[in-house]
Amino acid sequence: MIEFRSVTKTYPDGTHAVADFDLVIPPHKTTVLVGSSGCGKTTLLRMINRMVDPTSGVIEIDGEPIQDRDAVKLRRSIGYVLQNGGLLPHHRVVDNVTTVLRLEGTSRRTARDRALELLDTVGLDRAIAERYPGQLSGGQQQRVGVARALAADPNILLMDEPFGAVDPIVRAELQTETLRLQQELNKTVVFVTHDVDEAFLLGDQVVILEKGAQVAQIGSPSEIIENPADEFVASFIGAERGARALHTKQTGRGTVLVDAGGRTQGVLVDSPGPEAPA
Amino acid sequence: MDLFAEAIAWIFSPERQTGSLPLSEAIWTHLAFTFVSVVVAAAIAVPLGWLIGHTGRGREVAVALSGAARAVPSFGLVLLLVLVLGVTHKVGAATTAFVLLAIPPVLAGAYSGVEAVDRRVVDGARSVGMTPTQVLRKVEVPLGLPLLIGGLRSATLQVVATVTLAGYVGSWGLGFYIVQGIQIRDFAQILGAALVIVVLAVVLDALFAVLERLVVPAGVSAGRARDT
Numbered sequence: 234m235i236e237f238r239s240v241t242k243t244y245p246d247g248t249h250a251v252a253d254f255d256l257v258i259p260p261h262k263t264t265v266l267v268g269s270s271g272c273g274k275t276t277l278l279r280m281i282n283r284m285v286d287p288t289s290g291v292i293e294i295d296g297e298p299i300q301d302r303d304a305v306k307l308r309r310s311i312g313y314v315l316q317n318g319g320l321l322p323h324h325r326v327v328d329n330v331t332t333v334l335r336l337e338g339t340s341r342r343t344a345r346d347r348a349l350e351l352l353d354t355v356g357l358d359r360a361i362a363e364r365y366p367g368q369l370s371g372g373q374q375q376r377v378g379v380a381r382a383l384a385a386d387p388n389i390l391l392m393d394e395p396f397g398a399v400d401p402i403v404r405a406e407l408q409t410e411t412l413r414l415q416q417e418l419n420k421t422v423v424f425v426t427h428d429v430d431e432a433f434l435l436g437d438q439v440v441i442l443e444k445g446a447q448v449a450q451i452g453s454p455s456e457i458i459e460n461p462a463d464e465f466v467a468s469f470i471g472a473e474r475g476a477r478a479l480h481t482k483q484t485g486r487g488t489v490l491v492d493a494g495g496r497t498q499g500v501l502v503d504s505p506g507p508e509a510p511a
Numbered sequence: 512m513d514l515f516a517e518a519i520a521w522i523f524s525p526e527r528q529t530g531s532l533p534l535s536e537a538i539w540t541h542l543a544f545t546f547v548s549v550v551v552a553a554a555i556a557v558p559l560g561w562l563i564g565h566t567g568r569g570r571e572v573a574v575a576l577s578g579a580a581r582a583v584p585s586f587g588l589v590l591l592l593v594l595v596l597g598v599t600h601k602v603g604a605a606t607t608a609f610v611l612l613a614i615p616p617v618l619a620g621a622y623s624g625v626e627a628v629d630r631r632v633v634d635g636a637r638s639v640g641m642t643p644t645q646v647l648r649k650v651e652v653p654l655g656l657p658l659l660i661g662g663l664r665s666a667t668l669q670v671v672a673t674v675t676l677a678g679y680v681g682s683w684g685l686g687f688y689i690v691q692g693i694q695i696r697d698f699a700q701i702l703g704a705a706l707v708i709v710v711l712a713v714v715l716d717a718l719f720a721v722l723e724r725l726v727v728p729a730g731v732s733a734g735r736a737r738d739t
C-alpha cells in the first residue's frame with residue numbers, strides 16, 4: 234500500500250506542482266492518475282521512488298515513510314517505466330533489462346536467463362536481446378522498458394505515459410498486454426496518462442486530477458462514468474457527448490446503442506455475457 | 512620552390528643523423544614534451560571536467576578561466592615561468608606552460624561530453640537505482656567520450672605547435688633548429704624543421720580522428736546508422 238498524506242511539492246522556481254495531496258493506493262491493484270498536461274501527474278509518480286522529494290507531507294510504503302529509506306535502494310526496489318523508455322543507448326537490450334539485477338550483484342549468467350524470460354513475458358522475440366535500443370521500434374523500446382522495470386520482480390510498478398509515443402494500433406496492443414501482465418503478475422501498479430479511455434481501460438482505481446494535482450474524483454471506472462462528481466469530471470471524461478453518451482435505437486434486428494455522433498457502438502443484450510465482470 | 516627543395520634536402524641529409532642534436536632525437540623530445548604535457552593536463556582537467564559536467568556546477572568559472580587562458584600569449588607564459596621557476600627548472604617551466612595551454616580544451620571536452628548526454632538517459636539511469644558515481648562511470652563517461660577525445664585532439668595540436676617554443680629556452684625539440692636557423696640565417700633549416708612539425712601535427716590529428724571514431728559507443732553508432 235502506498236499512502237500520500239498532505240503532500241506538497243513546490244519546485245525551486247516557485248511552481249506549485251502539487252498542493253496538499255492525499256491518496257491511498259491499494260496493493261495488487263492498478264491505480265491510474267489521469268489529468269491534462271502539467272497537472273502534476275509525473276511529479277506525483279516520481280515522488281514515490283524519490284526521484285522528486287516532496288516539499289512537505291509524508292509518503293509511506295506499507296506504513297514506512299520513504300523519506301527514511303535510502304533513495305538508491307528504494308529505486309532499485311520499484312519498477313519505473315519512463316515515458317520515452319529512458320534506455321541506455323550504449324547497452325544491448327539484454328544489458329538494459331538486467332541493469333538493476335547487475336547493480337544488485339546477480340551473476341551475469343543468472344541475470345541473462347532472467348532477461349530472456351522477461352523478453353518472453355513482454356512479448357518480444359529473444360533474438361532482439363543482442364540489439365541496441367537505437368535498432369528497435371518505439372513500441373519495442375517501450376516493451377524493453379517494461380521488461381527492465383520488472384527485472385528485479387518489484388512489488389510496485391510505476392508507469393509514466395508509457396504508451397504516449399506509439400501509434401494507436403501498437404498502443405491498443407500494449408494496453409491489452411498490460412492488462413494480461415497485471416493479471417499474471419499482480420503488482421501494485423501506478424499508471425499515469427492523460428488519456429481517459431486508457432485510464433478507464435486499465436484502472437481498478439482511477440484518480441482524476443486538476444491543476445496542482447487537486448483530486449477531482451476517485452473511484453472505479455464504473456463509479457466515475459455512472460456518477461461524475463461535478464461538471465469538470467463530466468466534461469473531462471466526455472460524459473455528455475462523444476463515445477460515452479449512448480442512446481438506444483430500435484432496428485429490425487433488435488436494440489443497438491448509438492453515440493452522439495450517430496455511430497452505432499454496440500448491441501444491447503438482456504444479461505451480461507460470460508466475459509463481463511460479475 | 513628552391514627553398515622548399517633545400518628544406519626537404521635538409522631533412523633527409525645524412526648530417527641530420529649526427530651532430531649535437533640529431534633529428535630523430537629532436538622529434539622524440541618534441542613528442543615527449545607534447546605527450547607529457549597533454550597527459551598531465553588530462554590528469555587535472557578530465558576529472559574536473561567530468562565533475563563539472565555531472566554536477567552542472569562551476570561551469571561559468573571553467574568557461575571564464577578557459578577564455579582567459581586562451582588570451583595569454585604562450586611565448587610570454589613560457590618566458591614568465593622560466594623567470595619565476597628559475598633557469599635551473601627550464602624543463603619544468605616549459606612543461607608547466609604547455610600544460611596550462613592544454614587544460615582549457617581538455618576541460619571543455621570533458622564537461623561538454625558529459626553535458627551533451629541526453630538528460631532523459633541520465634534520468635533513466637538514476638531512476639533504476641544507479642548511484643551518482645555509477646551514473647557518471649557507466650553512462651556519462653562512455654557516452655561523452657567522443658567529445659573528450661575531441662578536446663584531447665585540439666589540446667595535442669596546440670601543444671605540438673607550441674612546444675617549438677622550448678627551443679628558445681633550451682636546445683630541445685624541433686624548435687631548436689628554428690631558433691638556430693634564425694641566428695645563422697639558414698632558411699632551409701627553418702623551413703625543414705617547420706615541415707617536420709607540420710607532419711607531426713598531421714599524423715597526430717589523423718590518429719585522433721581514428722580514435723574519436725573508435726570510442727563512439729557501439730549502440731550509438733548503430734542507432735545512427737539506422738537513422739541515415
Ligand SMILES: Nc1ncnc2c1ncn2[C@@H]1O[C@H](COP(=O)(O)OP(=O)(O)OP(=O)(O)O)[C@@H](O)[C@H]1O
Pocket residue numbers: 244245246248249250268269270271272273274275276277427
Ligand atoms: N523540474 C521542474 N522544475 C520546475 N517546474 C517543474 C519541474 N518539473 C515539473 N514542473 C512543473 O510542475 C507542474 C507539474 O508538472 P508534471 O511534470 O508533474 O506534470 P504532468 O501532469 O506530468 O504533465 P504532462 O502530462 O505534460 O507530463 C508543471 O507546471 C511543470 O511545468
Ligand SMILES: [Mg+2]
Pocket residue numbers: 274275276393
Ligand atoms: Mg508527465
